[in-house]
Structure formats: structure tokens, C-alpha cells
Amino acid sequence: MNTQEFAAAQWTRATGVGVDPHEYRRVTDGLASVADWGQSFLRTGHEYVQRAEDAASPLSAGEYLLTAARWFHVATLTPYADASRGAAEADQALSRALTVLEPGARRLSGEGFTGWLRGPADPPGTVVVVPGLDSAKEEFLDLVDALLARGLAVFAMDGPGQGVLAATTTFVPDYERVVGRVIDALGVARIGLVGLSLGGYFAARAAALEPRVAAVATVSGPFRLDWDELPTLLQEIMARRAGGTDAAHAFARQVDLAALAPRIPAPLLVVDGEQDVIPGVTNGEALARLAPRGSYLSVPHGDHLLGNARPDWLPHLSDHFTHTLTGAPA
The missing domain is CATH 3.40.50.1820 (Alpha/Beta hydrolase fold, catalytic domain)
Structure with missing residues (x-):
């Protein structure tokens, strides 16, 4: 299965998770192969963690962390991904988000x-x-x-x-x-x-x-x-x-x-x-x-x-x- 086919197959699952569909397309369109999936999605998740660090309010920080958790999870949805790493990153991001948003x-x-x-x-x-x-x-x-x-x-x-x-x-x-x-x-x-x-x-x-x-x-x-x-x-x-x-x-x-x-x-x-x-x-x-x-x-x-x-x-x-x-x- 090539990159486009794999991305299409995961489309409704990823967007159902809550990943922005336009950003999903931008990330997956940039993949050279399915083997790059995990790293690309982890990298996007880390970008949201950085946005949380730079956020002007706790609410924005928590929302960015929830988004990061979604991207980290979707990073695990390929056999080429380091699933344990993605799961750990998702778990940590969700924990940080809920600590901020729902004490x-x-x-x-x-x-x-x-x-x-x-x-x-x-x-x-x-x-x-x-x-x-x-x-x-x-x-x-x-x-x-x-x-x-x-x-x-x-x-x-x-x-x-x-x-x-x-x-x-x-x-x-x-x-x-x-x-x-x-x-x-x-x-x-x-x-x-x-x-x-x-x-x-x-x-x-x-x-x-x-x-x-x-x-x-x-x-x-x-x-x-x-x-x-x-x-x-x-x-x-x-x-x-x-x-x-x-x-x-x-x-x-x-x-x-x-x-x-x-x-x-x-x-x-x-x-x-x-x-x-x-x-x-x-x-x-x-x-x-x-x-x-x-x-x-x-x-x-x-x-x-x-x-x-x-x-x-x-x-x-x-x-x-x-x-x-x-x-x-x-």
C-alpha cells in the first residue's frame, strides 16, 4: 500500500479522533513513504506541545495539549511506528491537558x-x-x-x-x-x-x-x-x-x-x-x-x-x- 492509499484508509479514523482534516492532508501529502508516518505525526504532536509551552493562557495550553495527544495517538496507527513511544507521548499530553483543563x-x-x-x-x-x-x-x-x-x-x-x-x-x-x-x-x-x-x-x-x-x-x-x-x-x-x-x-x-x-x-x-x-x-x-x-x-x-x-x-x-x-x- 502506497502512502496515499494508506492515508486515505486512515482518513475517517484520524479525523474521528479529532485531528484537523486540513492539517492531516498537509502532513500526509508530505510523506515520502508509509515508513515516515510515525515520525511525521510525532513531530506534529511535538509542535503542539511547544505551542502549549508558548500559550498566553492555561486554556489555550490545555487545548494545544489535547491536540498533541490526538496526533501522538494517530502516530501509532502504522506497523512502522514506534507504538510504545507514541502511546507514552499521548498519555503524557492527555495527562497534562486534563490537569490544566479539568482539575x-x-x-x-x-x-x-x-x-x-x-x-x-x-x-x-x-x-x-x-x-x-x-x-x-x-x-x-x-x-x-x-x-x-x-x-x-x-x-x-x-x-x-x-x-x-x-x-x-x-x-x-x-x-x-x-x-x-x-x-x-x-x-x-x-x-x-x-x-x-x-x-x-x-x-x-x-x-x-x-x-x-x-x-x-x-x-x-x-x-x-x-x-x-x-x-x-x-x-x-x-x-x-x-x-x-x-x-x-x-x-x-x-x-x-x-x-x-x-x-x-x-x-x-x-x-x-x-x-x-x-x-x-x-x-x-x-x-x-x-x-x-x-x-x-x-x-x-x-x-x-x-x-x-x-x-x-x-x-x-x-x-x-x-x-x-x-x-x-x-
Whole structure:
């Protein structure tokens, strides 16, 4: 895949993260090869960190740091990137940004997780955001903002093998235990749980096995994976995140929600884009159909993670949690 093709393939994901589309084009148009991707995006992120250092107000500094976090994260979205470096830089920039912009935000970490709890001190509900194969807590800031705007508290996390923890941990088969430890750390009786991409599998699995999950949603989550049909790039990423090819193969075999879906008692919203047709990945219609309280939203023009269709699903998903966790009208 040449540079232009790769940049086009990442277009809606990068702009969905919140990267300015015009600057994205300027940066990617200047790439000589895909191998230059990581360094170019890291360099752009560092330019925003410098802008934060030079800013005339704390508000501007915090906004520049949030932008830097986005660029650092997108720097990791290529097999040629130093993902651990980009993830560490994104984590640091987000931490600095929230320290400035939201003094009440709290960093929570425990066995197999780390992240930021944002929102009111006494919220009507709390939602945990779970990333996927190569995403991280820095990727879904617009989702977090939509939930915060509805008065909910939000914990955006990295789990084992994800985000800043990918350098020191690998995927675990029992993600529901991680979610359980998160709930313990939050000190709440019940949570909403939203998982994106592979995080959709983690969220659905946790909702089936952790009784304190009171509402759940998945976005572009797999119902089933077939290792042999997965594109080579996805196999390589999964091998890195799972701790080797054999571990990745075993993990992929486990991703099958047929038996777990009927055991999800909470209201479940499954969101798919009909243009999301990754070989070896079965979309979520079957999950919604098999879950006792499942509903399905399929966006005809939506791609993977539906970065090209935010208005078609993000408000609906946010209202799903407001209604199920607080009883407020959807």
C-alpha cells in the first residue's frame, strides 16, 4: 500500500479522533513513504506541545495539549511506528491537558488498567470506555465529551495490551476481571460500558459475566473472528498485542459471542457501519439479536468505527446511556 492509499484508509479514523482534516492532508501529502508516518505525526504532536509551552493562557495550553495527544495517538496507527513511544507521548499530553483543563479529573490505575475519571463528583451514572486492538483512551475524546455533556461521569481506560499499557502487558482472555477491578476502583455500584472495535467484544463479554454492568454498547465490535481470514496487518498487530503469533491465534479463536450474548442482562446497543467489511470479522447483528435486551443500529454509509458518520450514531449512543443509567428520556 502506497502512502496515499494508506492515508486515505486512515482518513475517517484520524479525523474521528479529532485531528484537523486540513492539517492531516498537509502532513500526509508530505510523506515520502508509509515508513515516515510515525515520525511525521510525532513531530506534529511535538509542535503542539511547544505551542502549549508558548500559550498566553492555561486554556489555550490545555487545548494545544489535547491536540498533541490526538496526533501522538494517530502516530501509532502504522506497523512502522514506534507504538510504545507514541502511546507514552499521548498519555503524557492527555495527562497534562486534563490537569490544566479539568482539575477535578482523577487518574485511576490498578492491575491491568489505567485511565482518567472525568465529570461531576456525584454523577447520576458512570460510563467506562474500552478501546480496541490498536486504539487507546486518547482516541475517543469526542465520545467522552458527548457523555460528559449529558451529566455522566466517564472513565476512559487503557487495559492490558492497550494504549500506554501495551509496552508492558498483553491481552488477557478474561477482560471481565479487569472491568471488575475498574468498578471497584471507581467505587460505584453499577456502570455503563461502551467498547469500540475489539473493545466491543471486551465490553459484551464483560456485560455477560460482570453483574454490575447495567448498560452496554458496542461500536464496530466483532461478534466472531476467523484468524485465517484476517488481513495480514491485523494478524501482525494482534500478535504484538497478545504476546506472539500463537497467543494471538488462541485469542482470536476465543472471540465468539454466540454463547455469551444470551447471558447479557443489561440493555445493549450494537452500532455497526454497513461499509465495515473487514475479512474474518463478523459484525454485530447477531449479538443484538441474541441478547435479551439488544437493539441494533446499522448505518448504511458507516465505515469501521463510523468516523465518517458521527451524527448518525453518537447522539443515539449517548442518549442510550443517559436513559438506561438515569431513567431520563432518551
